[in-house]
Structures are given as C-alpha cells and as structure tokens.
Amino acid sequence: MNGAGLLLRREMALAWNGGGGPLLACGFLLSLAVIVPLGAGPQLDQLANLAPGLVWLALSLASLLTLERLFERDFEDGTLDLLAMGPLADEAVVGVKVLAHWLTIGLPLALMTLPVGISLGLAPDQLPLLAVTAALGALAFSFTGGLGAALAIGARKGGLLIAVIVLPLFLPPVIFGAGALVAQADGRSPGPALALLAACVLVAGVVGVLAGAAGLRGSRT
C-alpha cells in the first residue's frame, strides 16, 4: 500500500479504536434529536423554523469537539517526526489526516443530521438537501479544523485555541448551509447558497492544506 493509503488506514483505525470520537460526536447530535422535541412539546411545527440553524450549529460543534487531538497526540509521542520522514509532503499529510477525519466523523455526522432533521420537524423533501449540504459542510469543517489544529500544535490551551481560530472560519459554511435549507423551505432555489457552500469547501481545502502544512513545519522546533 502506498503512504497515503497507509496513513489513511491508520488514522481511521485510531479514530474508531482510540477515543471513540465518532460515536461520541454522533451521540451528541442524536441526543439533540431526542431532547429538543421533548422540550418543545406540542409546538413541534414551529420548531421547523429553528431546524436548519440548530442542525448546523450542532454539526459544527460536533466537528470542532473532535479536532483537538488531530495533531496533538502525534506531536507528543513523536509520530509527527516519523511522518516527516516518510514519502508524503506535509501538505499531503495534512490532507490525508483531514480526509480521515471527514470519513470517520464528518460523514457519520452528516448521516446523523437526517434523524435530527426529521425529529426537529424538517419537511421530508428537505432531507436530501440536508444530507448533501451536511456532508459538504463537514468537509469544510474538517479542513478548517485541520488548519486550526496544525497551527495550535504544542500551544498552551490547545483546545480553546483551536476553537478560537476555527470559529470565524466555521461561520460561512454554517450560514450558507443553513441558508440553502431556508431558501428551499421558502420556495426559493437553494442553488446559490449551495454553490457558495461548495466554494467554501474548495477554499477551505486549499487554504487548510497549505496553512496546515505551514503549521506542521512550524511545530518542528
């Protein structure tokens, strides 16, 4: 297997066996699906207005929560040194790690938004759009998160720092993602918002990989 495949496999195995991140994050999303409607009681239909915002908020937080350890453990136990001595450039290392994060956390979370959407009273014909935007948005979150985690390697207050770095960069996908759903619900075309979301993903991908690699290089002191 080539380097990228090996690293991807390792990262995914670590995500599933190490911290239980994916299931925790999914559980977090799901619990929202259970408890919010319980609290809402009879006014469930009014909840539907909140639904896009709530789902996207939850999605972004769930992604954020699993990011802290993206590079920190590797930094502490010397894995980053090993990774620097292998076949992949820093950019590719960041890219593969981010991809693994998306595959193990982002995609499951995107799937999980469906039951959440349903239980929050989202119209059934909105669900396909929700799934697509959530998957795209999660990818953008993973990229920006990777950037934040790489820049924060070895910093004091690592977790908080990542949140602060990442928060402004998380806002656009949230706005456009929720915006697409709102537009569809209002009978407008979700196309423009969707296009903007895709643009966010692209920009996040390029910038995340480049800046993440710069963060990796900077951590070598």
Place this chain on the structure above:
Amino acid sequence: MNGAGLLLRREMALAWNGGGGPLLACGFLLSLAVIVPLGAGPQLDQLANLAPGLVWLALSLASLLTLERLFERDFEDGTLDLLAMGPLADEAVVGVKVLAHWLTIGLPLALMTLPVGISLGLAPDQLPLLAVTAALGALAFSFTGGLGAALAIGARKGGLLIAVIVLPLFLPPVIFGAGALVAQADGRSPGPALALLAACVLVAGVVGVLAGAAGLRGSRT
C-alpha cells in the same frame, strides 16, 4: 498545603491551561444562547417552552464532552502511579478530581446557563432556580462522568465506553432539573423535582466515588 488542596490546584490549573475545556464548554453554551433565538426570529415567546429542555441538554453535553480525558492522560504518563503513592485514598483522589472538574467546568457552565436562559426567553423569576438546579445538576454530571472515565481507563474505545456507561445516568438529573423549571413555570412547586435532583446528586456522589475508585484500582495491572 495538604494533598487534596495540591491536587485540586493542579487539576484546576491543568483544566485552564491544558485543554481550554472550561472556555470551550462555556462558549458552546453561549453560542446556543446567541444562535437559537436568532433562528427562532419573532416567535421568541414560544421558545420559552423549549428553554428548560434546551438548557439542560446543553449543560449535560457540555459536561460530558470534557470528561473523556479525566483520567486517561494521567494513566498514560504515569501520574496515576504517583497519585497512588501519595496521602489520599483512591476514593479521595476521584472525589478531588471530580470536584475540580465541577469547579472549573460545572460551575462556569451553571453560571452560563443564566444568559442562555434569558436569551431563550425564560421568565426572569425562574433564573435563581435555574442557577441552583444547574449547579446541582453539573455536580451530578461530574460525578457520573468521573465514574465512567475511571472505569474506561486503559480500555480501547475509551470515549465510547464512557459515553455508553454514562449517558443513561445523565438522564435523571436532566429530567428532574428541567422538571423543576417546568413545574415552576406552570405555577406548581418545584420542590419535589428539586428534592429528586438533590437525591440524584447524592447517589451520583456516593456511587461515583466508590465505583471510580474501583476503576482506578482496576487500572493497575
């Protein structure tokens, strides 16, 4: 300073300087306060019905998210061995660590529920009750979370295990805590629910400390 004080200080310093857990958790709660009403738009008064459930959901999640590492790092770097060779019994070690978690995360979160409650449209005369129940509830969450974290030490899929063990134990405080608020809002006495919540804290305290100590001892192999 005696052992308990030292350990408490260290744990609190680690919480504040290490992962940024407290601020992250508070930010999580606050973002809820900002975004949900924005999403709700003009129907803010109807939101008040959701408020107790939402606040308690957010509180329990924010507590849970910071618990995974309560013992894991100490286990990996040998601190648990050191702790075993000091003046405090395992029960006291668990108790102090849980207390530190409550002081650094639980109490700030309980405070944070106030702006959240306000922005969700909770009646101002409900705020004192919210603060008290939230502080109590956060203590129960810390204890149950500590129990889960101790039992999961060194286990693979640590985080998942904790979540699975702990989530059902999180439910009673959520129900009674939100119940107290709902009762007050409906003009009933919050007393019974409050008493039940206090009972939850007590049970969680006793069981959490004892089972947590057993988890610590079990990790020594």
Place this chain on the structure above:
Amino acid sequence: MFGLANPDTFARVTRPLIAPLWVIAAGLLITGAVWAFRVPEDALQGDTVRILFIHVPAASLGLAVYGALGLSCLFYLIFRHSLADAAARAAVLPGAAYTGLALITGALWGQPMWGTWWVWDARLTSMLVLFLLYIAYAVLRGAFDDEGRAARAASVLGLVGLINLPIVKFSVDWWNTLHQPASLLRAGGTSLDPAYLWPLLIMMAAYFALFLAIWLTTLHTEIMRRRVLAMRARQAREDRHV
C-alpha cells in the same frame, strides 16, 4: 524602502512623526465630530444619520487595518523579519477596536433602519468574521512561549484571513443584502451628498491618523523593549566572561 526594515533606521525615520500624528488625529476628530453634529437631518433617516460618521470610517479602517496586518504577516513569512511581526501585532488593537465599533454602530443603526439588530447576511457575517479573525490572531500570537513559533503560526493565520477582505468589501455587490451598497468608493464616482461627504472624509482621515499614531507608538515601544532585552543579554554574556 527596504532601508526601513532595519529597526534602528525605522525608529529614526518615524520617531519625529509620532507626536504630530497624535495632534493631527485629535484635531481632525474634533473637527469632524463638530461638523457631523451640524449637518442637516436626513429626510429618510432623521437624526440617526449621524451614526454614519462613526460607522463608515470605522468599517473602512477596520478593513484597511486588517489589510496592513495581513501584508505584514506575508512580509514576515517571506523575510522572517521580526519588525514585520511586530507591525502585525501592533495593528491588532486598533483594527479590532474599529471593527468592533463598526459592528456595534451598525447594529445600533440597524434597529431603526431595518427593524432588527442583526441578520445573518453576507456583509454583516463577513464583518463579524473579520472581528473574530483579529481575536484569533491575537490569541494565537500569545499562545506559545517560543516567540518564533508564535510569530510563524500567527502569521499564517493572519495571511489566511486576508481572503475575508474582498468578501466584506464586495459582499454588498455580490449578494443582495439589507446593507447599503457602496456609495463612496465605487466605479463611476461617489453618489453621496457633499453635505455628508466632507465631514465623512474628515472623519476618515481622523481615524486613519489615529491608527497611524497608535501603530507607530506601539512599534516604537516594541523596538525599545527589544533593545533593552538585547542589551541585558549582552550584559549577561559579558558578566559571564569576566
């Protein structure tokens, strides 16, 4: 130009500018403020139009200062010159203050004009992002105890943040938002009533002078601090040798 990159030259050349800049900034601020109170009320907006003179320059300078910060970061990443890092750091406080002021005055203005404090549209959101970027830069810059590492990481973030500038600037043209489209700086000349234009321009100049004054003062303090540190280090080395 590149001679200025030497901290000592920089200090020598800019030193005499600082005090005059503070005086100019104060004078312009006072003139602009007085003038702003004497412009006629707007037919549509009434008295609230006066927010314009605080809001627009704050928003413009918030953007421009981030531009300066981002370019300093780029400069630092290319030349690894610590003066560039110091310049970026010195821009954070005035930039964040201006941006925060634009957000607050905008929200205050929005309530009477649009009937809401806030909407999540492109202009307002991207401006909030700008504010958060300032904070993120400052927090990251302070999060390491290794200075070089901190400067590098923060510069990367500062550079990344530059992407946001055109988004803020052109958000009103690219998307339909509640917010006023550009009337001052746009292709085809300004469309603002001269009665508002002049005090506005004076306020702009005042904000700009104020920024320069704060920026240069901070930079000078930083250069002095470094000189003292270097001197102490030299002293310590000499002490060790005797």
Place this chain on the structure above:
Amino acid sequence: MDIESRSQHGVRPMITLSLKDLAVRRGDRTLFEGLDLDVAPGEAVSLTGANGAGKSSLLRVVAGLLAPVAGAVRFEEGGQALEPAEARARHLHLLGHQDGFRSGRTAADELAFQVGWCGGTVEAMEAAVRRLALGALLPLEVRRLSAGQRRRLALARLLAAPRPVWLLDEPLSPLDSHWRAEVGQILQAHLEGGGMVLAAVHDPLPIPARTCPVGGAA
C-alpha cells in the same frame, strides 16, 4: 548525621522489606516464581535480568501497584508489619520510565506538585533543586528538557520528600558520567541515612549493591 538533624531532612523510619515466594504474571505468562528477597535499612539491591524478565513488574509489585499471583510483600517498621497501603503512601518512592510529568507544564509547577504530594517541604525542594542543578531549568516546559535533565527533575522528588524505600527503574541510563557519579553519591547518602534502594539495572550501580537476578529470558 545525628538523629535530630536526620529527622529534619533525612530518612527517619527504619523500614525493612521482605519479599516472600513471590510470583508475578502478566497476561498469560508467569514472569517469575518463588522470588525471595530481604532488604534491610542501608542496603541496596540491583535487580538484573534480560529484557522482559520482569524487573519493572517486580518494582510495581513492591510498590503495591500490581498484585502478585502468589507470595507477599512485607514492610516492617521496628518489627511491626505495616499496612501495604500505608507503606505505599508514606514510605516508598517509585521512579519509573513514566515519570508523571505533564509535558506542557513547566518543570517548576510539576516538581512543586510532585514534592508536595509526596509530603516534601518547600525548603527541601529548594535544596534538591540546588543539589541537582535544576535552577535554570525550572521555567522550561518539561517537554523541552533533555533526557538527562528530565531524569534529574524526577530524582529531585526523591530528595525533597524523604522516604526510606526507593524503587528505581534504570535510574542512571540517561545521565552523563558527571551526573552518574553525583547520583551515586546521592544514593550512597540515602543508604547511610538508613534508606533502601531497589533498582532495576542493566549496568551496575555506582554503589556497592547486592544483585538479585529476576526471571528467565524473554
């Protein structure tokens, strides 16, 4: 050193340690069986054996952090048996590969906690810092210390919080020759104060020590 001053910064309680017919198992492998060892105050014992023989495991058993499958560890103070938990909490130091330092905190913070936790005073800590020349290193984050510096930091705990039984796992390996000699003197002083040293080693200790071979081959 007279008894008065020893009680101040030396080792007071005269503890003896005896291992009886000890068997230790990890996973499904028995590492060793029937191990007997008596250690009196002032004695040093080197535990030797192949990699994986069970030296580190034995130290953990003595420290009470690992239960043996057979046999017992006994601590006696003046002929009277001590509670194992009591002995662990008050009379033992274990210095293993995992030194319990959090890599992102400063050496000063970490040392202060460890010394305080083990019951050492601030003055004793300062003396230990001087003895081990740690002063300049205290403001650094632990992860920045070199291997030998980090080991010295860990040793400072043993000096600053006097306890009679020292369980050491390869204590000298990352130290340079100067510090090996210094730590040898520290160990010697500890023994002279009535202390005991049980050290897992691959190279001989720089002090006179009995050898106790552990286990078979790995």
Place this chain on the structure above:
Amino acid sequence: MDIESRSQHGVRPMITLSLKDLAVRRGDRTLFEGLDLDVAPGEAVSLTGANGAGKSSLLRVVAGLLAPVAGAVRFEEGGQALEPAEARARHLHLLGHQDGFRSGRTAADELAFQVGWCGGTVEAMEAAVRRLALGALLPLEVRRLSAGQRRRLALARLLAAPRPVWLLDEPLSPLDSHWRAEVGQILQAHLEGGGMVLAAVHDPLPIPARTCPVGGAA
C-alpha cells in the same frame, strides 16, 4: 554480499553526510557553534557530551526537523548534493526517545505502519521481526512491552526499511547485554553495507566509532 542481493535487502545508495560550521540554538541559549563533521559510508560516529549539551538536538538538525541558526547539513550521493527534504524522506532513519508508537495499539499494527511508511516490504519486516525476536510480542499493546522490548520494536523499522543514514538517540540504553551485542552486530552489518550511524551516547557503542564531542556543559 554481492551488489545484486544488496540492492534487494541491503543499503544501496552511497550517501555521505557533512555538517559545516553548524550552530544550534534552543530558546535563547546557543547549544553549540562551529560544529564540523564529515561522515563517509561505512562510518559510525558517537556524539558525546553532557546532559543538555545538544546531542539530541543535533540529531534533529541532521534529520531536518530543527533548523540550525548557522551552518548547513549536506547530503551527497555520488558527489551530487541531495535536496534536504528528499534525503529526509528517503535516506534517513531517526530513532529518538519518542518512538512514535501509540501506546494503545498493538505492536503488530504499529510496526506495520512504521515500516510501510518508511518504504519497507512485508518480507523485510518479517525478517526484522525474526532477527529481533519480536514474534511473541506483536499481538501485545505497545504499552505492555518492557522498555527493552519496545526499543527492539523501534529498531525493527530500521532493519525492515533499509535507509543508509541511521540517527540514533541512546539506542542501547534499555537493552540487556545480550541484545546490546546483537544490536552491535546489526549496526556493524549496516556499516558494512555502506550505511552510516550517528549515535548520541553516554556509554561507548559496541562497534568501532569515531567520537564527536558536542557542546559544553549544561
């Protein structure tokens, strides 16, 4: 060994390494300045020096993981200078205190990843496992390995993914005498195949090696 078979499981590219006027600084302290060193294929160099002198830092500089404040590290292959990044990615092994093993995963998983990452084949890995007698340890979680076993696991990477330059940080200290001798033979074979060894040590290597003193005292 003829050239044919060496290209299969030995070290082919004949790399030379030269450090010129190197100065390394950590924090605000200059560890050493003006360090010159040339290493030819088949040569071993022991880096010696006090704790904190900068041996480990020097290894990181050679590996390209730390930038020197002055001077340069040059790799040449057949008289032609190699790109530093290229050299790091293909011709270097660094074995430090932090071995990159995740303590909760099995030795088999971790070794397979490391070997694959460094470009070793499965057959070479199996040969290395046999050479270092790791077979029985592979199913264990890395945290359960003894110190010496863990070091052997880390060394397996060097055997399984042949690269000419080995940068070793105190490679022998946790090993028992048997394995010190064995690893000595492994190093010897590596040198004979045209490899190079740069090792930070406190005890002499069991192979003939030039000594390069690093820095002053800590």
